[in-house]
Amino acid sequence: MTLQARWLGRVDYLPTFQKMKEFTATPAPTNSDQLWICEHSPVFTLGLAGRPEHVLAPGDIPVVPTDRGGQVTYHGPGQVVAYPLIDLKTRGIFVKEYVYRLEEATLRTLAHWGVTGHRVAGAPGIYVRLDDPFSHAVLPQRPMRREPGTPAPQPDFTGLGKIAALGIKVSNHRAYHGLALNVAMDLEPFSRINPCGYPGLPTVDLFTIGVSATWDEAARELAAQLTRLLAA
Numbered sequence: 001m002t003l004q005a006r007w008l009g010r011v012d013y014l015p016t017f018q019k020m021k022e023f024t025a026t027p028a029p030t031n032s033d034q035l036w037i038c039e040h041s042p043v044f045t046l047g048l049a050g051r052p053e054h055v056l057a058p059g060d061i062p063v064v065p066t067d068r069g070g071q072v073t074y075h076g077p078g079q080v081v082a083y084p085l086i087d088l089k090t091r092g093i094f095v096k097e098y099v100y101r102l103e104e105a106t107l108r109t110l111a112h113w114g115v116t117g118h119r120v121a122g123a124p125g126i127y128v129r130l131d132d133p134f135s136h137a138v139l140p141q142r143p144m145r146r147e148p149g150t151p152a153p154q155p156d157f158t159g160l161g162k163i164a165a166l167g168i169k170v171s172n173h174r175a176y177h178g179l180a181l182n183v184a185m186d187l188e189p190f191s192r193i194n195p196c197g198y199p200g201l202p203t204v205d206l207f208t209i210g211v212s213a214t215w216d217e218a219a220r221e222l223a224a225q226l227t228r229l230l231a232a
Helices: 013-025 095-112 188-192 215-229
Strands: 004-011 034-040 043-046 063-065 072-075 079-087 117-120 123-129 160-171 174-182
Touching: 004 013, 004 215, 013 034, 013 043, 013 063, 013 079, 013 174, 034 215, 072 188, 079 215, 095 117, 095 123, 095 160, 095 174, 095 215, 117 160
Parallel strands: 004 034, 043 063
Antiparallel strands: 034 079, 043 072, 079 174, 117 123, 123 160, 160 174
C-alpha cells in the first residue's frame, strides 16, 4: 500500500493543522494515505492534556491549542516535522504498535548518523545520552517494568536529552499529527516551556550532539524510514 510523500516546505502550524483535520475527515480511497514533511514557523502547541502552567514565558511566539495527545512542545525552523495521515485499520496497525513504529523510524534515522536513541517508559518520544550520544550501552535506568496492579513508573530522564517529540490523534481509525525531529535549530524557545510537561527536561538537536546533517538530509532519511515501517 502506497504512502504518498508531500513536501510542504516551511509552513505555519495552524493552517497545516486545519488541513490535516480536513484531510482526515474526508472519505477517501484506500490508496490515499499521505506523509506530509515540513518545518514550521516558531510556535508552541498545547495538546489535549496540556496544562497552561507548563507554558512559562512564550513571549512573541504564539501558543496554539491542538487536538493531539500530550502536553506542550515547540516547533521551529531547523526541525523536521513528519505527519503520517494514514488509515490504521486498513494497514492492520493498532495504536500502540503505531506509536512504536513512529519511534522506531526515529531511532533508525538517528542510527544512520551513528547516534543511539532511547525510549523512556511512560514518556513518548526519543532521547539521547547527553554525555555520549553515540554509546550503545544500556541506560542505567533500564529496564523499567510495570508489575501487574502497580502504577506506571515515573519517567527517568537522568543523563538524557530529548531529540524527538511525538503526539498523535486517531479518529475513526485514521491517524494524524505525528513526530518532530530536532536537526539544527534555535533551542532557546524550549527554555520558555516545560517540554512535554517535564520541568527542566533538556532538549537537544543533531547539531548540538555533533552531527552535521542538513534539514533536507534528515527529512529524507526520516521519510524513508517511515515509509518502510508504516507499510501494511
